Amino acid sequence: MDRLLDIKNAITRHARDGLTPTALPGLSVMRTTRTNQPSGDVLEPAFALIAGGLKHTxxxxxVYEYGPGEYLVATVDLPVVGNIIAADEDxxxxxxxxRLQPDRIASLLLDTGGPHRPAPAHSLSAFGVGxxxxxLLDAIARLLALLDHPADLAxxxxxxxxxxxxxxLTGPQGATIRQIGIADSRLxxxxxxxxxxxxHYSEPLRVPDLATTAAMSPSVFHRHxxxxxxxxxxxxxxxxxxxxARMRLLTGHHDVAEVGFSVGYSSPSQFSREYxxxxxxxxxxxxxxxx
Known part of the structure; x- marks a missing residue:
């Protein structure tokens, strides 16, 4: 847990209020003393370690809850609803x-042969908590420490x-992460x-067309x-x-029916009910x- 304290101290040095990109592309830190209400977001392929407070997703x-020393992994774009449930000044x-980048994972797999585990025969979830x-904590602490020394970081x-x-890759979520780096994987x-x-979220959706895009039959595609x-x-x-729709309403769009139509709803009552x-x-x- 000493390394977790080092991570917290580094975040405090480099994070502004909220999510803050760092000098290393793809690496961000976050710090806030405020809880918030549930809101929608899209998780992109990424690894996130929680160093303090609690969050629901x-x-x-x-519903997943995670706190200090726990991490989440997303391997595809995932629409979620989340909120910070514990945060204060103390x-x-x-x-x-x-950010999890396919080319870097592919390069690591190519150079090492990847973890020597058989490929799973079943589908894998794109979201995991561990x-x-x-x-892993030690490596993260050392990466954040490099932010204090730009020449060393480079x-x-x-x-x-x-x-x-x-x-x-060698941890509990490794099988799923491995698929990111394999060009012809099911993922x-x-x-x-x-x-x-x-x-094309506002357009009509046809599962058979999506299945063709994924090179699967409709039933297999739906299951996976x-x-x-x-x-x-x-x-x-x-x-x-x-x-x-929520983002548009929060940023000044006051005509509820118009917002519903703009994101693909043809029925204002259905939009309000599902919202x-x-x-x-x-x-x-x-x-x-x-x-």
Whole structure:
């Protein structure tokens, strides 16, 4: 836990209030003393270590809670609803986030042969939570320490990042992370469909067309998509729509019906009903909330 304290101290030195990019591309730190209400977000492929406070994330029908020394991994774009549930001046919420880049994972697998484990025969979830091992905490602490020395960061940062990826590949979520670096993996095929939905969330969705994009039959595609994202394709699209609608309402769009239409809803009543089910409040209440 001493290394976790080192990580917290480094975050305090380098984080402004909220999420703060660092000098190392793909590495961000976060610090806040405030809790917040549930809000929609899209997790991109990334690893995030929690160093202080507590957070909830809802994905599909599951709610995950994680705190100091725990980490989460997302391997595809995932629409979630999350909020910080414990943070104050004495114990801020703090986190470190590292983007998971396919080319770097592929390079590591090529150079090492990857962890010597058989490829799973079943589908894998794109989201996982686990406890960080002492070697993983040590590598993260050393990477953050390099931020205090730009010349050292330029020379050594890529090597320490590579070590972190190796610790993840050999950890509990390693089988899923490994798929990111394999160009012809099932995850790679499903990712094409996931990206299509994200880029065209307001358009009508046809599962047979998505299955063709993923080079699968409709039934196989539906099964693997559900396992990967904890949602059906239609549920995935709905959550993207509602997350986008909430963002628009919070940033000054006051015409609720117009917002609903803009994200793909043809029925204002259906939009309001599904929005309330997800966020626990009505679109009109969100639109009129003080900024």
């Amino acid at each position: 809802a994905l599909g029908g599951e 114990d801020p919420f703090m986190a470190v986030t590292l 406890h960080a091992s002492p070697p 020379a050594l940062g890529a090597g320490v990042e590579r070590e972190i990826l190796w610790r993840l 790679a095929h499903l990712t094409r469909a996931v990206r299509w939905i994200r880029d 998509f559900l396992t990967l994202t904890s949602m059906t394709p239609l549920e995935y699209q709905k959550q993207l729509r509602l997350n986008e 309330r089910r997800m966020f626990g409040t009505t679109p009109s209440h969100t639109a009129s909330a003080p900024r």
